[in-house]
Amino acid sequence: MRSRSIYLATEANGKRGSSVLKMEARKWSVAAAGRVIMDAVQAEWEPLSHWELDQRLDRAVEEMIEADLVAQVQEQTASVSKQASQQEDSSPADQTRQPSESRSAQESALQRAHATEAMEANPTVQYVTNFLQSSNTGYSKNRLSGRARLSLSHTVLLSLTLLSKRISYRSVSSSFHLEKGNIHRIFFSFCDQVITQKDRLIQWPTGQEALQHLLPFSSWLSRNEGLEERGLPRVLGVLGDTRIPIRLPAGKPDSESDAPEAKKSKNEPHPDSWLNLELVCNDKGRFIYCHISKGSEKDRGSTLAERIRQNPEMLPPGTCLIAGVGYPLTEQILTPFSTGHNPQENLYNRSVGSHLGRINQAVADLKERFQKLRYLDMGNYDRAKAVVLTACILHNVFLDMGDVTKGLLERNTPEGVDEVNEDAAGVKMRETVVNLLYSTLEAAPK
Template sequence: MEVRKKKVAAAGRVIMDVIQAEWEPLSHWELDQRLDRAVEEMIEADLVAQVQEQSASVTMQASQQEDSAPPDQAQTETPPRLSESVCALQRSHVTEAMEANPAVQYVTHFLQSSNKSYSKNRLSGRARLSLSHTVLLSLTLLSKRISYRSVSSSFHLEKGNIHRIFFSFCDQVIAQKDRLIQWPTGQEDLQHLLPFSSWLSRNEGLEERGLPQVLGVLGDTRIPIRLPAGKPDSESEAPEAKRLKNEPHPDSWLNLELVCNDKGRFIYCHISKGSEKGRGSALAERLQQHPEMVPPGTCLIAGVGYPLTEQILTPFSTGRSPQENLYNRSMGTHLNRFNQVVADLKERFQKLRYLDMGNYDRAKAVVLTACILHNVFLDMGDVTKGLIERSTAEDVEEVNEDAAGVKMRDTVVDLLYSALESGTQ
């Protein structure tokens, strides 16, 4: 009896330790992830309830038909099995959704006409799922914050098979990256440049007096992902005086760096781990090796924290004069345009709000697929508007300013202010 009491006490202590570990105070980042998963579970529960209601309806219809049939016919005919009836009903709903969705038809045609190395009708996977159904499945996963389990019942597929089909779809889309995300090179592309100042462009007869035109806006956003297994806690690596309790681990998100043009189209895309530093360093190095990418009389605009070069102009961290404030306001117009494009991207592909996957390569594939499809939908004329997220103040590391970049920015500041004075006289 005494031995049994000790075992019970030991088991109780283990349970208490588990409960205590489970109910330790969570950081804001961890709490947001828990809430995201809870929302997904609620959505999944609603979908399951809908399927159950449809199943009950099919069962009732089958029962009524059996009761109304003649006795001899009821004995000779076998009613359809419930699972087959439910599957047929689900397939009909999927087909109706596919036929009523022009985006599915457009993307299906795009993949059929552009990717000759794949079958036009099928994608990989144990289930013989048509390309159009695959597109519908994949766009559903991308556009909503739901998991494979949520769509498995609608498409009557196993979760593992949905996983393979979805990433096969991503591979097909990614194969078109160089075709869809292109840096402008021809004269036709350079005709769609933005004026440096929207105020100057609205004043007839007032030339911009040597001000550069904007080729594109450079910026970045974070895509939260599940922390990969085995990653240490960031708090244990940093000194006690410097670490922040609510700071997430740097590899619990992806850095998505983009350049968008005047139409909101992506002309550059770079994805890196959250722990990788150096905003814009990859693009700045590429521009240094190929200066022809930014023709004379044009420039890129980026936010504070990006390298200031002759080709990439950034705002002053704090305007200290009317000239600098005027320059910053002109820069802010372009940066707000970039923020709107990012908001549109995340509104259309809501899966980017949180990727519940700890595998970096798979998460990167999903993000890149969404960016490519963003351009596909723009070609289609399908525009989605999202709400710009409130940006929280973050510490921006100091960037070494290139001497040519400082000179270029000072020149633009003087030209902009002199143009404003001439226009007000």
């Protein structure tokens, strides 16, 4: 009897253990099936790489923003038109009861709508948009990179607004309904694409093109019939420079300088708080050469002079460049005397000065059109250079479309600029031109 009880108990325990094992096996099967399903779902919903997912996210966001901009303009225009018709039908008393805040909001909405329509119809925006679309670059024909991107026409509008006015990203963000960081990325993406066209737009003339833009050395002689310049060189272009103020980079305190502490002036700007912009313009004020360097880099035309020395074919025979005092005097680059000591030198200086006025006017036009260049609130050299170079390229683009802007000449003359006479061939060439110019004047009929 006792042995039978033991047997039954053992059999019951065995059945209970078997049930537990079956339940555990069932749970494991369910978990495994769940993992299989989750893997399948993940493979279904995440078939793309991180880069592809980011691209699709960008596309979706930008389409939403553009749709929202169009919808807002349409809604604001319709709302203002409806309100205007209601105001015409209402009595003066009803108009007085209308909340002033509502009226001001509607007027602001109407102004934004009209401003958007007017700027989108701006021929300059359309010209630059078509120019970028026709360029052969690695960028998209319709869009530029950056999260929350805009269409190319909206990008051009945004970027030209930033370049032509001294306004902040914050001010533009409210008009374009974009975050400040997005505007920063869009603007510099625009600059990058424009810069790819540098060699196409800022191009040194050669061959027949160079001959078409030559200027007489003396405008006075060219205006008098019967007078010939008798061996005087003709002018291919004018070399000059300007400073573009920038924010002092981090880690560059004003006290940092190689000069002794006693000789430093408190009002003297730090040499790295601006960029040197060196340009050569032709007879039309078009830039044919552009070089940007840090304020502390003492170049002053030496890069271009060396380039011409190694490539003398850059200047056709019997031609030269005109530059101001402080530039290297060479056989191809003629500079004025720092001080004329006789009538011959004074006559020469007046002829050279008339050419220097051309580069000064071109620089004034550049800063008038792109007022952001009056002060770049950025301490990063690469980005500051990108903005300056973009403005120089667009200067030529606008000249191509016939858009001329005249700026006021800057009359501040740089102090402490010494005459450079290191090239003996340059000194001889200048003396020859001085004598030819004066002899031609003496031979003129009295």
